[in-house]
Amino acid sequence: MSLTEELGVRDKVLFPRPKTSYWVDGKILRSEISPSAIFLPLPPIAKLRFAFAGALMKFFPAWKPLERVTAHDWFMTFMGETAYGKFFRPLLIGKFGDEYQKVNMAWMWARVKTRTLRLGIFEGGFQAFLDTFARALTDRGVLIHLKTRVDQITLEQMQPTLTIAGVQHSFDRVLSTTSPSLMHKLAPALRETNYGDTLIRLRSIGAICVVVATKQQLLTDGTYWLNLPAASADKRENRFPFLALVEHTNWMDRAHYNGDHLLYLGDYVSPGHEYFRLSDDELTARFLDALPTINPAFSRDWVRKSWVFRAPYAQPIPYINHSEDIPSLQTPMPGVFFA
Known part of the structure; x- marks a missing residue:
């Protein structure tokens, strides 16, 4: 939001309230964890456990302890098989497939804890925001190269260097926002480091x-x-x-x-x-x-x-203790950052 204010387009950020729902037993049911849970197709005890687990997710203050337990085990303990099997297990399977029982609970907690009943959108869509941002950058002398393939990231005389179409270009700083596996491929100097090992472990x-x-x-x-x-x-x-x-x-x-x-x-x-x-x-x-x-x-x-x-x-895929495997922003290559 601070960026939209800096660009002078804060008034173009809208927060309409959407209706989100589950498809359950051939019917569309609202999915917000709220007093409407009393109308869910669950036995009374399962409804209570559903509401209790929902309140825990919403009001639990810290993510770190939840990273040590899987979402599957947490739901089985606090929500129970009936409600979990009807609502959250199908979502976890749909998103993570065979890995669903290995996803940590902090990931699910963040989906619930930070959500409000309204969603934000830039008027005209995200592309309209990107166009606005790009104009502001180019007005300040920034050059944006679209559809430009980077073949390698190296250090030449301790300067971060990109190889593009066989030509090397040196910079003061390089920030890569690729996937971990692609970063590992682009930067040969990382391959024999602990940092590189972390990159290839991430799924x-x-x-x-x-x-x-x-x-x-x-x-x-x-x-x-x-x-x-x-x-x-x-x-x-x-x-x-x-x-x-x-x-x-x-x-x-x-x-x-x-x-x-x-x-x-x-x-x-x-x-x-x-x-x-x-x-x-x-x-x-x-x-x-x-x-x-x-x-x-x-x-x-x-x-x-x-x-x-x-x-x-x-x-x-956020496994148990996932935060311990997140690479640091600064790579072992001076001036090269990965986010």
């Missing part, structure tokens, strides 16, 4: 997003974010082939998007998953096939356009 998952512009509203109850359950890490065994259905225009007015209704069909998978190998048309077709389950009126005729986005590095 992560990728993200898939199919964006669909439709002529009609899909989630007619006004839900913005619909969490979809997963019983198995094998996507083909689940009722839905993706983890989240987001109808963005149930949160932001579709007037911002040429009058279209915008759907985000999102999932997290390992970098080797078939979703990274399927063609855009194949992946889109598989995802669209699931939509009549949510709204039987849905037809392919509703679709005006679609886009597919894939990122092999999107979410680190």
Whole structure:
């Protein structure tokens, strides 16, 4: 927020209140942990344990102790099998697949503790903010090189140096925001160091997003974010082939998007998953096939356009004591930083 104030665009940051929901037993149920929990399809004791565990997550003050226990074990202890199995286990499986029982509780705590009932967005979308930021930087003499491949990061006469298309360019400082594995590949000097060993130990998952512009509203109850359950890490065994259905225009007015209704069909998978190998048309077709389950009126005729986005590095897998494995900002290479 301080950056938007510095840029003079604080008034363009909006905080609408979205409706977030779960798909449970063929129904859409609001997902906020609140007094509405009394209406969840759970036995009375399970409802109480669900509310109790939710309050613990919201009001527990520190993340560090939670890093020493898995989310799976914590939920089994405080929420119990019934509520956990109905709500949070499917979300963990959907996001982390076979690794879901190894994710630490601090990760889940942060999802609940820091969330409010409102979400912030820059008017016109994040690209509009980036364009504003880029203009402010270029006005100050900053050169931005887009679509420029960096082949190597080295030190030449103790100066951080980037090799680009066979030509070396030296700088006072270099900040890399790549994945840990790519940083390990780009900087040969790190490979025989403890820092380099830490980089290659870190595990992560990728993200898939199919964006669909439709002529009609899909989630007619006004839900913005619909969490979809997963019983198995094998996507083909689940009722839905993706983890989240987001109808963005149930949160932001579709007037911002040429009058279209915008759907985000999102999932997290390992970098080797078939979703990274399927063609855009194949992946889109598989995802669209699931939509009549949510709204039987849905037809392919509703679709005006679609886009597919894939990122092999999107979410680190936070195992027990994950903070101890996070590399420091300063690498062993003077002037080279990794974030």
